[in-house]
Amino acid sequence: MLTNNEIKLNYYLNPISFLYGIGIRLRNRLFDWDILHSEQYPVPVISIGNLSVGGTGKTPHTEYIIDLLKKQYRIAVLSRGYKRKTSGFILANPQSSSQEIGDEPFQMKNKFPDVLIAVDANRRRGIQILLSLPEQERPEVILLDDAYQHRYVCPSLSIVLSDYHRLFYNDKLMPTGRLREPINGINRADIVVVTKCEEDMKPIDFRIIEENMKLRAHQLLFFTSIVYDEIKPVFPSMAQSLRRKDIGKEEDILLISGIASPSPFIREAKKYSKKVLPVIFPDHHTFIKSDFKKLDETYEMMTSPGKLILTTEKDAARLKDNPLVPESWKKSLYYLPITIKFHNGQSFDETIKKHIIAVQKKSIL
The missing domain is CATH 3.40.50 (Rossmann fold)
Known part of the structure; x- marks a missing residue:
């Protein structure tokens, strides 16, 4: 049931949605009529x-x-690299950062180092470059x-x-x-x-x-x-391994999320402890100094002996190579991997x- 405010907001937004729909339908028609051309390729x-x-x-x-x-x-993943600080085509390598290629490609490159991960907002150009690689590397x-x-x-x-x-x-x-x-x-x-x-x-x-x-x-x-896997440290060399069943129901968990739909993540964390404090940021959020300052102040106020900071796998990709992450966090910062x-x-x-x-x-x- 919509509230009065939601009804009022929809009243003002509906005309914009209508005009937006006209534009999108026209664009799709131009592709359907082959006035705008879609390119096919000799590989899946x-x-x-x-x-x-x-x-x-x-x-x-x-x-x-x-x-x-x-x-x-041989597989290649081509993404636009949303919110990266670079432009054009980039083929990820072991030294690539989330700032260069985006958090999701960075996550995939870390998980699958032998897979080609590339970013380019122009997907047609990106595919052409990938298919021009030497034969032994070509996807x-x-x-x-x-x-x-x-x-x-x-x-x-x-x-x-x-x-x-x-x-x-x-x-x-x-x-x-x-x-x-x-x-x-x-x-x-x-x-x-x-x-x-x-x-x-x-x-x-x-x-x-x-x-x-x-x-x-x-x-x-x-x-x-x-499907949620076992939690993992964001900085493995500085934190001990930790299983979900080892988290006490009275342990404080500072939950950090910068994803589009954090509700399932929050529900899952609440299975581990009764003392979960979610701090929600927008999707693909870039963590800055003031974020860490506020989060650190909140974390320091938590008093349980086994307190920890838990984040999503996508947020972990942004935090892992962020030089502003407090040193004191590195022994307590974990992420929750997901599969499907x-x-x-x-x-x-x-x-x-x-x-x-x-x-x-x-x-x-």
Whole structure:
């Protein structure tokens, strides 16, 4: 039920959403009519994106596909590197920082050092550079992170993610809602994944969502849940290993989050302790000196002997190479890694592998 203030705000925002929708529909039509051109490539190009702004879980799903394919194929991930302090094309190396390539590419490069991680806001140029690498380095599969609206590239497979708690068919166009484009944009997808599902969902819940989506016959629908791994130190050489079950219910936890949807992270932390203090920042937040000063003052006021600072994996990427992190934190700063679990995972894995084989066979012919 909307409050009076929300109704009033929607009244003023709806005309803007209407005009925004006209612009996006016209742009999509220009691509559909081939007035604006989408380029195809001779290798499998898999796009992982969404219809909405905000966190639907693109990074863990991209990492899932990397993990699925990395032993069999040379993989490259191409991202725009949101909020990086650089421009143009950059191919990440072991010395790259989150400031240079963005927090999510930095996270993936640290987790998968042997995988090509590149950033370029111009995805077409980025793919061309990757495919011009020497043959022994050239990727056999390219994953596009958050590129569903980047229609100058025509991916061989499009995967769209939608948060279970804010499904695209219940949402509205920006700025009234969070949709980047109209709901019928889902028609370009080959695969739709409903993310952040509850573990106790019943078959009827899946069927209701499937019916409401009204997907086309060729489109596949999957469901995933978040799985939290054991917590890890941000600075392993300075902090002891710590398991979740070792955290006492009366221990203070300062929870730092700069992600789009922090609620699941907060709920998970509250399973470990009754004394969790969340401090929430905007998505992709760059931590500055005044942030650390306020956070440190809060942390120093905590009195339990086993107190700790817990952050998300994405925030850890920004904190790890931030010179402003207080030295006193490094023995107490941990992050909570996440992976994803498919409710019908084997079928998803087979779909991805079969697609790659099909594209490669077509390229040879």
